[in-house]
Structures are given as structure tokens and as C-alpha cells.
Amino acid sequence: MYCRKCGAENADHAKFCGKCGAELVQIPQESTQEEKSAEKKVEENLQKDFEAEETENFQEIEQERKQEAEQQETKRRKNFRIAAAVGISTVLIAGVTTGVYFGMKDKQEKTFQTKIAMADKYLEDMEYEKAEELYLESIKIDPKERKSYDKLAEIYTAQGKEKKAEAILKKAKENGAVAKGQEVPKKEAQSNEKPAAEPVPDEKPSPNSSSQEENKEEEENKGEHTQDQDKIDDTKAVSLETYVDKVLVPKYGKCTAGTYESKYVKKDGEKKIVQPERLEKQKGVLASKLKDFDGDGEKELLVLMLKTGEEDKAKKDEKHNHVYLQMYEKKEKSIKLAAEYLALRNVMGNAETERQGIFLKESGGKIYICGSTANQYSLTARSHEYGMFAVNYDGTFREYASTKGLLTGEEHEKEITDISAKLEKIGLNATAKRMRGYSELWFEFDESGVEILAELTTTEQNGTEELSEFYETYDSSVLKPVQRKVTLKFDKKEIEAAAKRTEERLKKEQKKDEAYQKILDEYQEALLMGASEVQKDPEGYPNINPLLVFLTETDKGKTEIIYTMYDIDESGEKELLVGSRSNGGDERVVGVYCFDGVDAKNMFEDQTLAERSLLQIYENGTMYIYGSGGASYGNASFYRMDGEHTVIQTEQYTFDMEGHPEQPYYNDKEALSKEAFQKKLDSMGKTVSGLKWKTLSERITGEADPEAAKKAEEAKKKEEAKKAEEKKAQEEKAKKDKAAKKKAEEAKKKEAETENAGQSQEGIKTPENPIQQEEEQTPVYSDSEIQKKLEEYYAKGTEDAKGEEMTVLEQESTKSEYLVKVTTKVPGNETAEQVLYEVTVNKITGETVQKRVLTDGKTVTFLLWEN
Known part of the structure; x- marks a missing residue:
């Protein structure tokens, strides 16, 4: 067995090298035909290359020696003087030949060192194939140099090619290769060929751990090595x-x-x-x-x-x-x-x-x-x-x-x-x-x-x-x-491809931002044009919620349009949320827009959010929409995004309190009570909160489309001019009507004076006392009476909600009016409330004006004490 580190031959049963102490690894005797062929091929190629190199290196020198021998044969019978001259010539020729030989050796040595240096560099970078090629070439140049063999064995071992490592070390032994500076006399070399003894335990190198761990x-595993x-x-x-x-x-x-x-x-x-x-x-x-x-x-x-x-x-x-x-x-x-x-x-x-x-x-x-x-x-x-x-x-x-x-x-x-x-x-x-x-x-x-x-x-x-x-x-x-x-x-191509993908992604991000800005520009233009113009030209405003524009306009500044960005499905791409906020209260989402790679689109375009509906977004990515059909009817739906710029309805329930009072929420799979449905909503986790909403008026300068803003401004001026003309016409008409009325009254008065000429002035009433008039303006109903009467009225229920679901909240009281808000529970979420009505009661007449805030702003007037 040969040591893969120093190349020394050891006994087959040895575990450690007798020369350097390195561990010896037994190579299984069985090998495939392919491995045997590869081993044999390595040996044959090395021997063939070595022999070819030796022939090439010394061919010229051998030729010169033959020529010298022929010259000596032809001059054998010359006299001593000539022979002496020939002897001197022979010495000179030998000297020249030796110079040529060592000159070639110097050149070979330089080539050898260059290849070794290059191979070492490839080995450091773990480019084994290139390193192997250069080490094999260096062996052709100098078969006696040990380093190339050892490095090849190192490469083959790292690649798991133990057979090739064994073969190259065996070849080094056969070629008598030794490291530079370690050549030994022939007798000593022969004595080193004795089988190496297995080292005693004290000679075994201590195992070295690569870390404290x-x-x-x-x-911990002592004794189990x-x-x-x-x-x-x-x-x-x-x-x-x-x-x-x-x-x-x-x-x-x-x-x-x-x-x-x-x-x-x-x-x-x-x-x-x-x-x-x-x-x-x-x-x-x-x-x-x-x-x-x-x-x-x-x-x-x-x-x-x-x-x-x-x-x-x-x-x-x-x-x-x-x-x-x-x-x-x-x-x-x-x-x-x-x-x-x-x-x-x-x-x-x-x-x-x-x-x-x-x-x-x-x-x-x-x-x-x-x-x-x-x-x-x-x-x-x-x-x-x-x-x-x-x-x-x-x-x-x-x-x-x-x-x-x-x-x-x-x-x-x-x-x-x-x-x-x-x-x-x-x-x-x-x-x-x-x-x-x-x-x-x-x-x-x-x-x-x-x-x-x-x-x-x-x-x-x-x-x-x-x-x-x-x-x-x-x-x-x-x-x-x-x-x-x-x-x-x-490689370079892969890095360039990654850069291209990033560039494309950033371009997509820019397109997405531009698409979302167009949506906001459309809302901004609609507000400037007015709700009436939006209703006349719905195709000109395909991406907005017209009801939101109407509420903002009719609510006289109390309702504002807001927007924010939020990644609903955690896809890495944020969606645009558009909502409303009344009197600084809670935000309501009325539009969800995503970017499909080309343009922004409304994800709920088949529904008009905020028209008797409620949208809630949960932290787990679920979107819940409740559409009300009155106090006892409605639909509850759950949605999720599918990763392809659309939404999927995952569940849908019908709400019918009159037909199914015990389990009003049902579908084709199950029926749930109000309590069970509330638990279902609770299981969704928390709704999204803490979003950074902005109003349209807070948009950064230059963020809106300049053309859209210009167009809206021109439309606004045109609308103002039109209203001014209408107002002027109305004023002129009123002026004419007033003049005509005055003229008619004067004529009638003159006629009456003629008819009543000479008659007694008895029966003419005296003017009312101003003090009496002021006393008659004193409120008839107190705040507490109005509050109690309102609570009784709304406890009966309305067309929009049941009495037990509504609460009358006192808001403000003036000398002549009493103002309250009436809230109702959020359908499908019994823990939340929302404002349903804003109510104003005249303290003198009892006339009551009820405005429905939740959806369309519908107004109803009635006498409170007659209901």
C-alpha cells in the first residue's frame, strides 16, 4: 500500500504511514471494469508519454555520438599524432554536446516550473480538471520530480477517485520520483524499500477538530469513533x-x-x-x-x-x-x-x-x-x-x-x-x-x-x-x-440576465405607479367636474365609484376621499385602496385596485362598494364584503387574491332574518346562527389597521397627471361660468318678476282704496306686539323630551334597520335645533357600529329631518310628535 501524502510503500495491513505518519486508507479490491480500464490507461499514457519525451529529448545527442563513433572508426589506423589530435577533438565535441544537453535541460526546467505554478493556482481555485492537465504535462517534462504525482493524488482523492490516486503514486514509485532536495544515495534508497511497520500508538497524530462545537x-461521543x-x-x-x-x-x-x-x-x-x-x-x-x-x-x-x-x-x-x-x-x-x-x-x-x-x-x-x-x-x-x-x-x-x-x-x-x-x-x-x-x-x-x-x-x-x-x-x-x-x-450571462430581470421589474413598478396615479387623477377630475357631470358621462370615468363623488359633494366638506397602498396578499406588489372618511371618523374602503402588468383595474368592478355594502380586509389576506338589502336581508362573501390580479370568492352566505330567524346565515353547505357567524369572523383574526391614509388634497405636487389637472381646471372654470350665467339669468328673471308683482300689488291696492273710500276703519287689526312675537319663538320642546321621543321612535325600527340594532347618540343642541346621530350594528360583525342617520329636530315645531348617511344621503322629513 502506498501513502497518498509522501508516496512511501507500506505493508497492506498498515493503518498509518511508517515514513510520515499520515493515515492510510484501504482501497477496496473489487473494482469495476471501467475503473480498471481507467487505471491501466493512466499508466499506459504516462509510460508512453515518458518514453516519447525521452526519445525526443535525447535524439539529437545520440545522433552526434554516432557521428563521432564513425569518425573514430575511419581514423583508427592513423599515426599516434593523428590519434592524439582525434582524441583532443573528441573531448571538444563531448564538451559541446554536454552544453547542448544542459541548455535543453534549463529550458525544460523553466517550462516545468511554469506549468507547476499554473497548476498550483488552479488547484487553489479548486479547478481540478485544469490543474490535472498541467500536472500531467509537468510529469512528461520531468518524470523524476515528486510534486506533480503528489498533487495529482491529492486531486483524485478529493474527487473520490481513489484508484487513480493509487495508480499515480505507484507510477511515481516506478519512475523513482523524489521531491527536490531529497535525493538519496542508491544504497540508502534500497534500504528504504523495506516494508514499513505499523506505528505504535504514541506515533498516531492527534485528531484536530475544526471548531469548539x-x-x-x-x-460526548467518546469511545464511539x-x-x-x-x-x-x-x-x-x-x-x-x-x-x-x-x-x-x-x-x-x-x-x-x-x-x-x-x-x-x-x-x-x-x-x-x-x-x-x-x-x-x-x-x-x-x-x-x-x-x-x-x-x-x-x-x-x-x-x-x-x-x-x-x-x-x-x-x-x-x-x-x-x-x-x-x-x-x-x-x-x-x-x-x-x-x-x-x-x-x-x-x-x-x-x-x-x-x-x-x-x-x-x-x-x-x-x-x-x-x-x-x-x-x-x-x-x-x-x-x-x-x-x-x-x-x-x-x-x-x-x-x-x-x-x-x-x-x-x-x-x-x-x-x-x-x-x-x-x-x-x-x-x-x-x-x-x-x-x-x-x-x-x-x-x-x-x-x-x-x-x-x-x-x-x-x-x-x-x-x-x-x-x-x-x-x-x-x-x-x-x-x-x-x-x-x-x-x-457566469457573465447569468449575471446579465439577473440585471435584466431587475430592470424589467423596476419598469413594471414604474408602470404600476403611473397606472395608480391615473386612478387618483380620475377621482380628482371627477370632484372638480361635479357629480352631475360624472353621471352624464359615466364612460369618461370608468374606474371610479360615482357614489363616493356624490357623497363628497353633497356632504359639504364633511366627507373626503382618501387612499393608501397595501399589499393584501403579500405578493410583494402593493394594491391601491380608495376610501372615504366622514367628520374625521373611521375609514371605509370603497375601491380596491391592482396592476395586471399593463393597467390598473378595479378588483370588484362588478359591484359598487359603499352602496349599502361594507368591505373589511383582514391581516390574513381575506376580504369580507356584506351587501345589505334592508334590515333583514343581505349577502356575506369572502374573497382572496389568486396571484393573477383577480379575486376568488372562497365562501358566500345569504342573510335572511325573516325566513330563517334561528340560523339566518346559510349556503348550500351549512346554516349558521348570528353567534356562529360572528365566531367565524373572529376566527379570521384582526382586520387591517394603522394604514397611512392620504387625502386627494394631500397628494404630492407633481404626483397628479398635469394634463388631467389642466383639463379638470378648465372644466371647473367652464362650469363656474355656466353657473354664473344661470345665476345672472335667474336674478334678472327674479327682478322682472318682482317688478311685475309690485306693479300688480300697487294696482290692486289702488282698486281697494277706491272701493273702501268713505268706509269706517273699524275692524282693522293693530300690528302684533314685537315682544309677543319674540315670546312665540321660545322652544316648545326641551332637549330631554326630544331625546326620549327620538329613542321611542327609532326603537320601532325603520326600513333600514331593526329597533334593537339602532342607538340614538346626542351630538349638539342649539337655541332652535337638536341634532343627533343614529348608529346601527355592522351586518356580519355584531361588535362594530356605523352611523346610519343624521337627524335634526326643530325645537319649536317638532319638524324632524332624517338624512341617511350610510349609503345614498336620502332625506326624509316628518313631525316627531305625530309618530
Whole structure:
């Protein structure tokens, strides 16, 4: 058996080399025909190349020797003087020949050293095929030099080609190859050919752990070491170049580039929450890089290690996959784990959409190791999490910029300013700009001047058909598995393709912003034109809710149109929400718009939200709409987005209190009482709150379409001019009517005076006393009387709501009027209330004006004390 480190021959049963002490690995005797052929081919090629090289190198010298021999034969019978002259000539020729020979050897030596240097460089970069080719060429030049054989054996061992490693070391032995400076006399060399004895226990090298953690594991498993474990822990026999393949991969495994699938399964203890299975097939070494990371002139080995099934500190009942940065250094002839850093959390886990990656960026003489995670959960358990980092190494990992773990909700937006500024300082300008512009706290992995080490992505494959079927049954088997892609090699084309994808995505974002602005411009123009003009030209305003414009106009400034952006389904693309707010109260959503890649569209275009309807958006992505048909009738529907810019109705219930008083909510599958339906709503979780709403008047200057604003302004001026003309005409008509009336009254008066001439003035009433008139204006009804009477009136119920569902709230009292608001419960959500009527009562006459606020502003007038 030959030692793969020094090439010495040892006894077949030996476990360690008798010369250098390195571990010897038994090679199985059985081998396939293919392996035997490969071994034989290596030996034959080496021998053939060696012989051809020897022939070529010495052909010229042999030719000169033959010529010299012929010259000596023809001059054999010459006299002594001639023979002496010939002898002198022979010496001179031999000297010239020797010079030629050594000149050729010098040239060969230079070529040899060049190939060795190039091969060593390829080996450091782990480009084994190129390194192998150059080492084989160096053996052709100098078959006696030992280094090339040893390096080839190292390469073959790292590739798992143990037979080839054995064959190349055997060839080195046959060729008598030794390391430079270690040539030994012939007798000593012969004495070294004796079989090597197995070393005694004291000579066995101590196993070296690559980290404190491994030392701990080794202590716990004391007495259970196998030969393979000893092989893994022995780092004295390997170099940084081969440490990954020779030590880490056998111990921890290796991730393979490719595409994988994870099917959906139900979460433990949950009936309607499903998620992709966490991927466990891929684990171990994800990627590695040999480089001088700390600038000390010596290279370190950076390893990206994927560890699966680790417990989550925050959620102890859950397990996750994490990617660690590990830095290995060679110290005292052994390789040790110098530092470790938790880089990527929750990798290839339970999210429907994931994007993670790590790359290197050099700036200011330092190497920054950067990476990020972006996970989105959107199917049943809606949430998202983001995290990113940039570290450098100086014996330990130093954080330059970091989110300190994964952030959820809107927490990540708080970190953007600080982190983007730091990224700009190290040349990641495109990423920093994109982060600030689109509130993104992750990398696109498309920056120029970076070296990508690994990228992991997960994408959902389900469309409308699969999601519709799933939401009917919550059966996870109808869903397509998510696709996971592991990418470990990146060439120029792939990086350019990533940059192109980012450019296209940003263009899409810009188009989306422009499309949403057009919707807001349309609302703004409609408000300026007026509700009447919108009703005359509905096709000119196809994307707005005309009722909202009407309420805003007729409510005399109390109702305002508001808008905000919100990612309902956690797809990474925000939707535009348009709503209303009255008297500074709660916001009501009356329009939901999404971008389909071309234009913005109303997701509920077949319904007019706010016309006797209510829309609620829950944090889990569910949208609930209740359409009222009166106090006892209505429809309750649940929707979710399908990822294709449309909504899916997942459930629908009819509400019929008169026909089904016990279980008024029903469909073709079940019937629910009011309490049971309320529990169903409660199970949805919380409704979305805390959104940053803006009014149309608060839109940033330049945000609205200048053309639309100009058009609206012109229309406004035209409308004002028209109204002014109408007013003028009315005034002139009134003036004429007044003059005619006055003239008629004067004529009538004159006629009356003539008829009554000479008659007595008895019976003419005296003018009313002003004081009496003032007393008659004193309120007849007190506030408490009006409040009580209103409560009695609304307790009977109205066409819009039942008496028990309404509450009369005192609002304001003046000298002559008493004002209240009447609220009613939100259909389908018994814990919430909304204003149904605004009521004004005249304290003198009892005349009552009721305005329906909730929908169309309908006004009814009646005498309170007559009802």
C-alpha cells in the first residue's frame, strides 16, 4: 500500500504511514471494469508519454555520438599524432554536446516550473480538471520530480477517485520520483524499500477538530469513533484546497445545484393552515471560497454551511434551516474553524415565496460578505419576513450593516435609511437606490462588480383553478408543490440576465405607479367636474365609484376621499385602496385596485362598494364584503387574491332574518346562527389597521397627471361660468318678476282704496306686539323630551334597520335645533357600529329631518310628535 501524502510503500495491513505518519486508507479490491480500464490507461499514457519525451529529448545527442563513433572508426589506423589530435577533438565535441544537453535541460526546467505554478493556482481555485492537465504535462517534462504525482493524488482523492490516486503514486514509485532536495544515495534508497511497520500508538497524530462545537461533540461521543470519523477529524493530512471535499463533505454532506419540489401539508393542529414542507434533502456545504479575507497575506477558506432542522429560539416548537458562514484557517499545520456567523435564517422552509443569496463585494481594501432573505407567506397564514447583512472578516466576523435577524410587517422600513447609506459607501449604489425607492430590504444579486456564491429561490406554482378548488375544501392535495432552485455557479450571462430581470421589474413598478396615479387623477377630475357631470358621462370615468363623488359633494366638506397602498396578499406588489372618511371618523374602503402588468383595474368592478355594502380586509389576506338589502336581508362573501390580479370568492352566505330567524346565515353547505357567524369572523383574526391614509388634497405636487389637472381646471372654470350665467339669468328673471308683482300689488291696492273710500276703519287689526312675537319663538320642546321621543321612535325600527340594532347618540343642541346621530350594528360583525342617520329636530315645531348617511344621503322629513 502506498501513502497518498509522501508516496512511501507500506505493508497492506498498515493503518498509518511508517515514513510520515499520515493515515492510510484501504482501497477496496473489487473494482469495476471501467475503473480498471481507467487505471491501466493512466499508466499506459504516462509510460508512453515518458518514453516519447525521452526519445525526443535525447535524439539529437545520440545522433552526434554516432557521428563521432564513425569518425573514430575511419581514423583508427592513423599515426599516434593523428590519434592524439582525434582524441583532443573528441573531448571538444563531448564538451559541446554536454552544453547542448544542459541548455535543453534549463529550458525544460523553466517550462516545468511554469506549468507547476499554473497548476498550483488552479488547484487553489479548486479547478481540478485544469490543474490535472498541467500536472500531467509537468510529469512528461520531468518524470523524476515528486510534486506533480503528489498533487495529482491529492486531486483524485478529493474527487473520490481513489484508484487513480493509487495508480499515480505507484507510477511515481516506478519512475523513482523524489521531491527536490531529497535525493538519496542508491544504497540508502534500497534500504528504504523495506516494508514499513505499523506505528505504535504514541506515533498516531492527534485528531484536530475544526471548531469548539466539534470538540464538544467529540467529547460526548467518546469511545464511539470509527475509522471514518478519525479520517474526518485528522486535518494534518489535508490542505485548505482539499479540506472541503476531503473533510467537510464526508462529515456534513454537500448541497447540489438544481430544482426541487416541496408539497403542501397541513400545519400541526390546524385544519385550514397549509404550508410547503421544509426541504431537508439539501444540507451540508452549500459553497466555498479560498481567498485572503483578512488581508494578512495568507488565504482563508470561507464555507457556506446549510444546517437543517435547527430549533427556533423564538418558536421552540418549530424547526428551520439556516445558512452559516464558516471561516477556516491553517494553524500549526492543522486546519481549524476560526469563526462562524448565522447568515441566512429560515431557508427553504414553509414560505410560498423565498429568495436568499450570498455574494462577495470588495471595497476600500476589504472584502464584504453580503446576503439577504425575503420570505412571503400568502396562502393561508399571511405574513412576510426580511433580513440582510454585510460583514467582513479580521479573525472574526464583523457586522458592517445588519437587520439583526428577520424583521416582519413594516419593521423593515425603519432600517432602510441607515442600511442603504452604508451600502452606498461600499459601492452597492444600485441596491441602495432601489431600497429607498421601493422600500425593499433585500438584495437583487445583480450588482456589477460582485461575486455571487449561492442563490436559493422558492416560487409558488398554483393558479386560479387550483386555488379555487383549495379554498372550497382546504385539501392540500389539490395544490401544486412549490419549486425550489439552488444556484451555485454564476457566469457573465447569468449575471446579465439577473440585471435584466431587475430592470424589467423596476419598469413594471414604474408602470404600476403611473397606472395608480391615473386612478387618483380620475377621482380628482371627477370632484372638480361635479357629480352631475360624472353621471352624464359615466364612460369618461370608468374606474371610479360615482357614489363616493356624490357623497363628497353633497356632504359639504364633511366627507373626503382618501387612499393608501397595501399589499393584501403579500405578493410583494402593493394594491391601491380608495376610501372615504366622514367628520374625521373611521375609514371605509370603497375601491380596491391592482396592476395586471399593463393597467390598473378595479378588483370588484362588478359591484359598487359603499352602496349599502361594507368591505373589511383582514391581516390574513381575506376580504369580507356584506351587501345589505334592508334590515333583514343581505349577502356575506369572502374573497382572496389568486396571484393573477383577480379575486376568488372562497365562501358566500345569504342573510335572511325573516325566513330563517334561528340560523339566518346559510349556503348550500351549512346554516349558521348570528353567534356562529360572528365566531367565524373572529376566527379570521384582526382586520387591517394603522394604514397611512392620504387625502386627494394631500397628494404630492407633481404626483397628479398635469394634463388631467389642466383639463379638470378648465372644466371647473367652464362650469363656474355656466353657473354664473344661470345665476345672472335667474336674478334678472327674479327682478322682472318682482317688478311685475309690485306693479300688480300697487294696482290692486289702488282698486281697494277706491272701493273702501268713505268706509269706517273699524275692524282693522293693530300690528302684533314685537315682544309677543319674540315670546312665540321660545322652544316648545326641551332637549330631554326630544331625546326620549327620538329613542321611542327609532326603537320601532325603520326600513333600514331593526329597533334593537339602532342607538340614538346626542351630538349638539342649539337655541332652535337638536341634532343627533343614529348608529346601527355592522351586518356580519355584531361588535362594530356605523352611523346610519343624521337627524335634526326643530325645537319649536317638532319638524324632524332624517338624512341617511350610510349609503345614498336620502332625506326624509316628518313631525316627531305625530309618530
